Amino acid sequence: MTKAEIVTKVAAAVGLTKIETEAVINGFIVAINDSLKEGNEIEIRGLGSFRIIERQPRLARNPKTGGKVQLPKRRVPQFRPSKDLRKAVNVKK
Template structure:
């Protein structure tokens, strides 16, 4: 869902025009951004909270050259989901999504490629190519 989709849904639900709704959505986003810039946190009960975390400086490595690079201490915004939202999403998606397949150790050996299992079968294939 994009910002434009959100604006369409809210405009339809409230009867506001898309221009009015866009102003409200932009105002919300600006308010959150400005509060985070000031180091404040924003809590929306039943939804979650926006906060700023401090990341320590560290030594990293440039993946292209392999050179060591110093990454300065910096701040990053993050969002923490409320328990209510997490539970609501899990309840809806758990009912809609198919269950996960059983763990490999619970599958019968025939399902894994015969008596010796898929891992040994794959190893035989690798050995035959050498």
């Protein structure tokens, strides 16, 4: 599902225009990005939580050449789904 499809679905569900809904969704994304950049954890009940984890530097291989490459320490976002979301996607049809 693309962002445009989400905007259409949410707009129909809440009765806003697509432009208003897109502005809300864009604001939501900006708020999450800004909070994660600051190192905060975000918990949305019923959906899950976002946090930043630090990956340590490591030695990897370039699959094309087979040569060794040193990967630097980096921060990556991580999403952990809530119990409700995990149950919802595992319901038998």
